[in-house]
Every structure is written in structure tokens, then in C-alpha cells.
Amino acid sequence: MSPTGAGLRVLVVDDERPALDELGYLLERDDRIEQVSCCDSATEALRVLRDEPVDAVFVDIAMPGLTGLELAEVLTRFKDPPRIVFVTAHSEHAVDAFDLQAVDYVLKPVREERLREAVRRISDAGLVTPDDDLIPVELGGVTRFVSRSDVRYVEAQGDYTRLHTASGSHLVRLPLGSLEERWGDAGFLRIHRSLLVALAHVDEVRVDSGRCSVVVGGTELLVSRRHTPVLRELLRHIRQGEP
Numbered sequence: 219m220s221p222t223g224a225g226l227r228v229l230v231v232d233d234e235r236p237a238l239d240e241l242g243y244l245l246e247r248d249d250r251i252e253q254v255s256c257c258d259s260a261t262e263a264l265r266v267l268r269d270e271p272v273d274a275v276f277v278d279i280a281m282p283g284l285t286g287l288e289l290a291e292v293l294t295r296f297k298d299p300p301r302i303v304f305v306t307a308h309s310e311h312a313v314d315a316f317d318l319q320a321v322d323y324v325l326k327p328v329r330e331e332r333l334r335e336a337v338r339r340i341s342d343a344g345l346v347t348p349d350d351d352l353i354p355v356e357l358g359g360v361t362r363f364v365s366r367s368d369v370r371y372v373e374a375q376g377d378y379t380r381l382h383t384a385s386g387s388h389l390v391r392l393p394l395g396s397l398e399e400r401w402g403d404a405g406f407l408r409i410h411r412s413l414l415v416a417l418a419h420v421d422e423v424r425v426d427s428g429r430c431s432v433v434v435g436g437t438e439l440l441v442s443r444r445h446t447p448v449l450r451e452l453l454r455h456i457r458q459g460e461p
Contacts (some may be wrong), residue, residue: 222236224248225251226253226254226274226340226341227252229275230254230255230256230275231260231277231289233274233282237305238256242254242256245276245337248334248337250268260281260288261283263277267296268412273300274300274340275290275300279308279311287310287311291304291341295362299433303323303336304320306323306324311323319352321339322336322363352366353381353392355381355390364383370384371413371416371437372414376393379393382437394414398414401414406438407445408445409442413439419437421435426447430449
């Protein structure tokens with residue numbers, strides 16, 4: 219990243235010249251950005267990235283040859299990868315962006331206010347721990363990202379899951395089993411066939427007539443008999459300060 223106090227250095231990649239010029243122009247208007255470089259292919263972008271330090275890449279997805287998603291996958295292998303912001307006319311690639319740890323996902327036509335929000339996310343990206351995860355969610359036709367650390371519990375709803383946070387809930391097209399596998403090492407525990415809970419957000423454990431439940435953010439969640447012994451054992455270790 220740029221030295222403390224210095225502006226951001228960004229690279230814009232889009233095969234359509236009008237879109238490339240417009241995005242570059244809007245980014246240059248943002249006083250948080252020091253340098254904007256533009257190129258019309260992912261192959262050219264790799265040449266630029268080889269020779270120039272870049273903090274963030276704003277990239278289209280649908281491009282001939284190497285696509286924006288393929289470019290982002292290459293960038294994840296860099297020792298110090300730049301932040302990725304996808305800028306696209308297609309909303310269906312949001313889950314792929316999630317897998318590639320994109321900072322933001324901006325839909326075309328791009329509004330300057332929305333682009334400034336993306337720049338803010340790049341600037342604040344260092345506030346998210348490297349081990350954190352970002353989930354793309356749709357809010358009023360705009361794709362936003364929810365941090366895993368903000369998720370209190372996850373509820374299965376068919377082929378979808380609902381992420382519950384302090385500010386609300388978000389429906390995402392991800393199966394509960396995938397999130398359980400992905401987040402198990404981050405303190406998320408299956409307490410029911412349809413519930414995954416963040417142990418860090420458990421405020422209270424209740425036992426009544428042999429049935430166990432947990433309270434998370436004021437919501438009481440029933441723990442199945444099958445999962446109760448594991449939950450109790452984990453909470454015992456946490457209270458005792460054991461790993």
C-alpha cells in the first residue's frame with residue numbers, strides 16, 4: 219500500500235474505451251487518489267503491475283482473452299496483492315467475487331457517489347483483519363460486502379442462508395454446509411441442522427428440562443440434542459482459557 223499520508227495508486231482495466239475513460243476520469247476527481255493508470259486488457263494490466271506499484275485494481279469482468287475474474291485470481295498469488303474492485307454490468311458474478319476476496323463490486327453504469335464508496339472501502343480495507351472474510355450481499359440492487367466478524371449467526375433457508383448481524387439480516391446464495399466448513403476455524407459452530415452460530419457472539423447459554431439454547435444478540439436459538447455436548451465442551455474450554 220502507499221506510504222502513510224500518500225494517496226492511493228489505482229489501475230483501471232476495461233476493454234471498452236468509453237467505460238475506461240469515464241472510470242479513470244471519475245477516479246482522478248477523488249482527492250484520496252494520487253495516481254490513475256488505465257489499460258484495455260488484463261494482459262496489459264499484468265505488464266503494468268509488473269513494473270508499477272499499485273494499491274487497487276478496478277477491473278471489468280467480461281473481457282476478451284483473460285477475464286477480470288481470471289486476472290483477479292492471478293493477483294491473489296502476488297506476495298502483496300492489490301485490492302480488487304470489480305466494475306461490471308453483470309450482478310451474477312458476485313459469489314465469484316466473494317471467493318476472490320474482492321473489496322467491492324460496483325455495477326455499471328457507475329455513479330460517482332457509488333465509486334467514492336468503493337474508494338473508501340479500499341482505504342478502510344486495512345481495518346479488516348487478514349483472516350476475516352467478506353460476503354457479497356444485495357441491498358436495493360447494490361452489492362455490498364458483510365464482514366464475517368459482524369455475523370452473529372447463520373440460518374439455513376433452502377439453498378440459501380441468511381446472515382444475521384447487529385444491523386439486520388442478508389440472504390445469500392450459499393449453502394450452510396459450505397459456510398460451516400469455511401468458518402469452522404473462525405469460531406462458528408453448528409448448533410442445529412439449520413443454524414450456525416458465532417461463539418464470540420453468544421451472550422448466554424440456557425438449559426431448561428434438559429434442552430439447551432443460546433442467546434445471541436437478544437435472540438434465543440435452540441440447540442439440538444445432537445449438538446449440545448459439543449457446544450458445552452467448547453464453551454467450557456473458552457471459560458477456562460484453553461485453546
